[in-house]
Amino acid sequence: MNQDFFAQSLLPQEWPGIHYFDEQEANAVHQVLKAKSPFRFYGPNLLNEASQFENELSQFLGVTYCLGVSSGTAALQIALSAIDVGVGDEVLIPGYFWVATVSAVIRNGAIPRLVDVDDSFSLDPDDLKKKIGPRTKAVIMVHMGGIVGRVDLVKKICDEHGLFLIEDCAQSIGASQSKKMSGSFGDIATFSFQLNKNITAGEGGAIATNNEVLYKKALAVHDLGYPRNEFGRLVLNDFSRWGIGSRMSEITAAILRVQLKKLPVIIETMRNFNLKLQKILNDRSIVTRTIIDSNGFSGGFLEVILDTDIKAKIFKEVLLSNGAKGGQNSLYPIVMTEWGLHIYYNIGSLVEKKSFSGNSSVWELQENLFGKSYTYDKGTLPHLDSLISRTVIFCIASKLTEAQKDIIERAMLLACMAVKAEVNEILC
Numbered sequence: 001m002n003q004d005f006f007a008q009s010l011l012p013q014e015w016p017g018i019h020y021f022d023e024q025e026a027n028a029v030h031q032v033l034k035a036k037s038p039f040r041f042y043g044p045n046l047l048n049e050a051s052q053f054e055n056e057l058s059q060f061l062g063v064t065y066c067l068g069v070s071s072g073t074a075a076l077q078i079a080l081s082a083i084d085v086g087v088g089d090e091v092l093i094p095g096y097f098w099v100a101t102v103s104a105v106i107r108n109g110a111i112p113r114l115v116d117v118d119d120s121f122s123l124d125p126d127d128l129k130k131k132i133g134p135r136t137k138a139v140i141m142v143h144m145g146g147i148v149g150r151v152d153l154v155k156k157i158c159d160e161h162g163l164f165l166i167e168d169c170a171q172s173i174g175a176s177q178s179k180k181m182s183g184s185f186g187d188i189a190t191f192s193f194q195l196n197k198n199i200t201a202g203e204g205g206a207i208a209t210n211n212e213v214l215y216k217k218a219l220a221v222h223d224l225g226y227p228r229n230e231f232g233r234l235v236l237n238d239f240s241r242w243g244i245g246s247r248m249s250e251i252t253a254a255i256l257r258v259q260l261k262k263l264p265v266i267i268e269t270m271r272n273f274n275l276k277l278q279k280i281l282n283d284r285s286i287v288t289r290t291i292i293d294s295n296g297f298s299g300g301f302l303e304v305i306l307d308t309d310i311k312a313k314i315f316k317e318v319l320l321s322n323g324a325k326g327g328q329n330s331l332y333p334i335v336m337t338e339w340g341l342h343i344y345y346n347i348g349s350l351v352e353k354k355s356f357s358g359n360s361s362v363w364e365l366q367e368n369l370f371g372k373s374y375t376y377d378k379g380t381l382p383h384l385d386s387l388i389s390r391t392v393i394f395c396i397a398s399k400l401t402e403a404q405k406d407i408i409e410r411a412m413l414l415a416c417m418a419v420k421a422e423v424n425e426i427l428c
């Protein structure tokens with residue numbers, strides 16, 4: 001296979017949901033437009049897409065309450081507000097996340113404290129125990145790349161210390177562990193439906209919880225801080241808290257209702273091919289990320305862990321030069337240190353403890369002085385630092401032809417051979 005062949009057959013990109021867009025999504029949007037009712041609380045002919053989506057998502061996740069919101073970032077801030085996280089509180093988070101996970105903590109006025117990861121690239125329960133202090137109020141577990149880490153242990157630790165557990169499921173909708181869906185383990189969970197997620201409407205988010213009080217607080221915060229009556233009008237004399245105006249639109253919900261039905265197929269497709277590639281690698285003694293439940297991960301990412309940084313670079317280059325690369329502005333494959341705002345020390349505003357508004361930063365507030373000595377620069381989380389410099393992350397597209405799968409399998413085999421041989425000449 002020559003370079004021209006590869007150029008013509010660039011792989012589909014890493015946006016799982018849109019590869020499944022068809023006339024069903026188009027029709028769902030059209031219905032909302034025809035009804036002239038894109039706002040979820042009232043309109044001339046309200047179709048109640050948002051509330052139907054919330055019911056369907058609750059059923060899918062096996063939780064009592066879901067709330068559609070405008071983004072995963074908003075969902076995180078709302079969830080933190082619902083559990084009353086604010087100035088004087090500390091929230092424990094992993095160092096492998098997305099910038100939104102930490103920015104939500106800071107926007108709520110609290111102090112983020114970093115916890116190292118284990119071989120599942122998720123919160124390390126041992127380091128978590130060490131980091132809990134008198135001001136810790138909540139733990140955010142981020143199910144990165146659709147893999148749920150050691151959530152039972154994390155939940156047990158949270159319960160023993162009276163801490164709230166928030167699951168950031170932005171990257172894990174549809175993933176599960178022991179047949180329990182991600183988003184149903186903790187006190188409250190957040191989701192994103194931005195383009196890169198397992199299902200998408202371009203933008204969107206959701207909150208899930210079994211707790212009625214948390215749901216009601218989230219409902220008020222996501223809107224204008226007040227509850228609404230049965231006609232969707234604000235009940236002004238019943239103030240609950242400040243709102244952030246992050247409602248889900250009927251158009252977003254209509255698309256997501258269709259996408260949610262397609263989610264099992266999307267996940268199964270990614271997971272099956274991911275498992276096939278893992279077998280190819282593991283059979284050749286190449287280590288991949290630990291998956292606690294291989295029947296439950298959502299499969300969109302494959303993390304290959306090499307012994308050294310040099311081998312990681314060789315592995316990546318061999319994949320690239322043998323056609324295992326998505327089209328146009330696709331990022332993958334990359335060595336994980338290159339993965340921008342997913343890695344704590346790449347976030348300059350965190351490392352430098354910048355303020356939210358230009359005034360005092362949260363670390364300078366009197367009530368938060370307990371967090372003054374916390375650091376966020378490289379070296380803070382030694383295990384994560386060592387893992388990511390040796391790990392290549394590759395994105396598994398949600399629709400691949402057999403020919404495209406062949407290209408990827410062949411490139412993986414060649415990459416294995418290259419790192420085994422440790423000779424750079426093999427780079428094409």
Ligand SMILES: Cc1ncc(COP(=O)(O)O)c(C=O)c1O
Binds near residue numbers: 072142
């Ligand atoms: C782990 C994680 N949390 C939160 C978010 C934020 O979601 P959104 O882009 O919808 O605000 C993302 C989005 O990439 C994410 O990956």
